[in-house]
Amino acid sequence: MFSDILAGFQSAFMLNSVLLxxxxxxxxxxxxxxxxxxxxLAIILFLPATFGMTPVGGISMLLGIYCGGAYGGSVSSIxxxxxxxxxxxxxxFDGYPLAKKGKARKALTIALIASVIGGLISAVSLLxxxxxxxxxxxxxxxxxxxxxxxxxxxxxxxVSGKNIVKGVISGSIGVVISTVGLDAITASNxxxxxxxxxxxGFNVLGVLLGVFALCTILYKIFNKEYESKVExxxxxTGTDDLTFKEFKTCVPCILKSSVIGVGxxxxxxxxxxxxxxxxxxxxxxxxxxxxxxxxxxIEGVAAPEAANNAVTAASLIPxxxxxxxxxxxxxxxxxxxxxxxxVPGPTLFRxxxxxxxxxxxxxxxxxxxxLIQGRFLSKLFxxxxxxxxxxxxxxxxxxxxxxxxxxxxxxxxxxxxxxxxIFAYFFTKLKFPAAPLVLGMVLGKITEFNxxxxxxxxxxxxxxxxxxxxxxxxxxxxxxVITLRRRESSSKTSLERESSEKA
Amino acid sequence: xxxxxRTNLTGGIFSALFAGVLWFLSLGIIEVMPNSTxxxxxxxxxxxxxxxxxxxxxxxxxxxxFKKEEIIELDxxxxxxxxxxxxxxxxxxxxxxxxxxxxxxxxxxxxxxWYLKCRDWKYYVICAAAAIVIFFGxxxxxxxxxxxxx
Numbered sequence: 001m002f003s004d005i006l007a008g009f010q011s012a013f014m015l016n017s018v019l020l021x022x023x024x025x026x027x028x029x030x031x032x033x034x035x036x037x038x039x040x041l042a043i044i045l046f047l048p049a050t051f052g053m054t055p056v057g058g059i060s061m062l063l064g065i066y067c068g069g070a071y072g073g074s075v076s077s078i079x080x081x082x083x084x085x086x087x088x089x090x091x092x093f094d095g096y097p098l099a100k101k102g103k104a105r106k107a108l109t110i111a112l113i114a115s116v117i118g119g120l121i122s123a124v125s126l127l128x129x130x131x132x133x134x135x136x137x138x139x140x141x142x143x144x145x146x147x148x149x150x151x152x153x154x155x156x157x158x159v160s161g162k163n164i165v166k167g168v169i170s171g172s173i174g175v176v177i178s179t180v181g182l183d184a185i186t187a188s189n190x191x192x193x194x195x196x197x198x199x200x201g202f203n204v205l206g207v208l209l210g211v212f213a214l215c216t217i218l219y220k221i222f223n224k225e226y227e228s229k230v231e232x233x234x235x236x237t238g239t240d241d242l243t244f245k246e247f248k249t250c251v252p253c254i255l256k257s258s259v260i261g262v263g264x265x266x267x268x269x270x271x272x273x274x275x276x277x278x279x280x281x282x283x284x285x286x287x288x289x290x291x292x293x294x295x296x297x298i299e300g301v302a303a304p305e306a307a308n309n310a311v312t313a314a315s316l317i318p319x320x321x322x323x324x325x326x327x328x329x330x331x332x333x334x335x336x337x338x339x340x341x342x343v344p345g346p347t348l349f350r351x352x353x354x355x356x357x358x359x360x361x362x363x364x365x366x367x368x369x370x371l372i373q374g375r376f377l378s379k380l381f382x383x384x385x386x387x388x389x390x391x392x393x394x395x396x397x398x399x400x401x402x403x404x405x406x407x408x409x410x411x412x413x414x415x416x417x418x419x420x421x422i423f424a425y426f427f428t429k430l431k432f433p434a435a436p437l438v439l440g441m442v443l444g445k446i447t448e449f450n451x452x453x454x455x456x457x458x459x460x461x462x463x464x465x466x467x468x469x470x471x472x473x474x475x476x477x478x479x480x481v482i483t484l485r486r487r488e489s490s491s492k493t494s495l496e497r498e499s500s501e502k503a
Numbered sequence: 504x505x506x507x508x509r510t511n512l513t514g515g516i517f518s519a520l521f522a523g524v525l526w527f528l529s530l531g532i533i534e535v536m537p538n539s540t541x542x543x544x545x546x547x548x549x550x551x552x553x554x555x556x557x558x559x560x561x562x563x564x565x566x567x568x569f570k571k572e573e574i575i576e577l578d579x580x581x582x583x584x585x586x587x588x589x590x591x592x593x594x595x596x597x598x599x600x601x602x603x604x605x606x607x608x609x610x611x612x613x614x615x616x617w618y619l620k621c622r623d624w625k626y627y628v629i630c631a632a633a634a635i636v637i638f639f640g641x642x643x644x645x646x647x648x649x650x651x652x653x
Contacts, residue, residue, distance in 0.1 A: 052645040163511075163573070165565065169518050169558050176525060176551045183532075183544040190532055190544060214592075222578075222585045226619045390621050394612035394630045397592065398637050402604070406647040414596055422589065430514040431573050448547045455542045 008357025011056045020057045024064020025370050032072020035082045039069015043332045044208045048403040055340035060362040067366050070309045074111040075381050079234045087272035087308040090280040094300025099234040109242040110298050111305045112374035114254045118306035119367035121258040122313035127360050133321040137346035142453035143463040147473035149447035152324035154477040155268040156436040166432045174440020197412040204335040206404050206413040211434050213400045214421025226389045250302040253283040257303040261310025266317045272308040279307025313363050328435045331442045506577040515562030522555035603652035608634040
């Protein structure tokens with residue numbers, strides 16, 4: 001194990017990897033900062049660019065985008081009062097009022113430091129927990145993998161929004177999409193209609209680009225967002241920086257929020273937005289300056305930022321060790337991992353241990369680079385907020401088409417992206433959530449394959465209740481669905497209450 | 504001009520129809536030998552068709568009997584604007600096969616900017632430059648050959 005960690009250090013510290021991590025962080029912060037764009041979108045758009053890179057370099061760049069995107073949302077939250085992403089909503093409550101008092105630099109600095117500390121604590125959790133869980137998961141047979149896949153599918157409950165029935169329909173359609181192509185066990189043609197490009201099924205990147213990127217562009221056109229101009233952006237002045245005493249007062253809430261973020265990130269489905277909100281509430285309840293929250297309290301900026309960045313590495317725990325994407329970001333990363341011949345799951349730590357440790361170590365480096373970039377490039381990031389939507393729209397389309405084409409070097413994937421984009425546009429118009437569709441597509445193959453293998457070895461479905469690990473996952477599935485639905489409705493109620501108090 | 508749509512009812516009907524089509528298409532998939540204990544290639548698609556149908560009916564029941572509905576107001580002018588934009592994108596994708604990625608992308612960016620009523624020449628130059636950077640970046644940087652002029 002130590003030789004694997006040393007080999008990982010070597011790969012992570014190569015110049016190529018370091019440069020790509022920095023590029024990823026820069027792209028992630030920019031995308032996270034611009035309202036309407038997200039780190040997740042950046043991961044999907046730049047995924048094709050990693051094809052020609054080494055596995056460590058390519059995955060590190062995408063992780064840089066992931067972590068940078070998680071922090072970047074705070075820039076527009078603080079300077080515009082508009083969150084750059086869902087995870088940065090709670091940062092607006094105190095970040096924007098603090099900036100309006102002429103303390104924008106202080107707010108950005110504490111957001112950055114809290115994000116970095118949260119990210120580092122999250123990376124430690126991944127380094128410690130992942131090898132242990134992976135070793136345990138090596139005992140799994142197809143029965144356990146099927147039960148685990150069902151557990152993974154249950155995160156649909158957390159991303160379904162208001163109506164879980166619509167979420168289940170969306171997830172089911174995703175599973176249906178995953179069945180297109182040659183059946184892995186019997187080699188039957190399923191829904192290929194004689195098209196050779198469908199023999200391997202729909203390419204994940206084409207679906208992701210269509211459902212998230214193209215659909216976002218169509219909504220920008222519908223909502224006339226190309227006409228909107230950024231007004232009332234607060235300028236960063238040089239005289240209001242964070243003091244060491246102020247940082248010391250924030251340390252307890254940063255550490256507490258980081259632990260909250262790690263716990264929520266490791267559980268599939270809950271997401272950075274929920275972590276940020278719980279972190280904010282927890283800091284408010286335990287603060288001596290409770291009445292200052294909502295009026296520009298620096299703890300109110302530090303807590304949600306620490307929590308949302310603490311989700312990043314922790315959300316990779318179920319992905320890397322069990323092959324279950326705990327979030328939509330992780331589902332995009334599955335595409336990247338498989339394209340570099342890294343099949344997520346417990347065998348990854350057995351067969352590709354140096355690469356895994358390199359990726360985990362790169363998460364530490366990424367957070368340090370984010371600290372440097374955030375500190376010295378804050379004025380650049382504030383200028384990025386004024387890039388007109390009118391320029392971004394054609395550029396995003398170009399990136400989508402080039403990316404979709406490059407996945408399988410065929411225009412068919414571009415047509416598929418177009419088709420899924422149009423479908424997702426009307427689908428989401430009818431208030432169906434898009435995230436379960438992607439999760440269903442990613443997990444559908446694993447679920448079906450292991451169910452059919454389990455039937456060969458066990459003969460019937462009773463293995464779900466007779467094998468202890470399967471029973472554990474079934475109970476966890478039920479508990480997770482109930483918990484996520486309760487948390488979704490209570491956090492939405494609290495969010496509405498906070499927003500109306502602000503108004 | 505606006506149009507009200509009952510999303511639960513509409514979504515439920517469309518997904519029920521999809522479930523029906525899926526069921527019939529699944530019948531064409533080759534089945535396993537009858538005595539085998541394993542599950543065939545058509546099991547999962549059929550199972551999803553049944554699940555989809557059940558939840559579609561649930562959605563319709565929610566709307567019709569329990570009056571639990573999410574109503575949206577469709578802005579037809581906005582939808583027309585989006586559909587015309589989509590037509591530009593479809594034309595762009597068709598053009599790529601005929602005149603290659605670089606030229607069709609420059610034409611697309613100009614058409615999109617013109618359609619969005621942009622009259623600042625700098626934006627056209629920036630987007631054309633972005634097309635060139637992306638083309639050469641993919642072709643020579645990432646070594647992925649994008650479609651060229653035949």
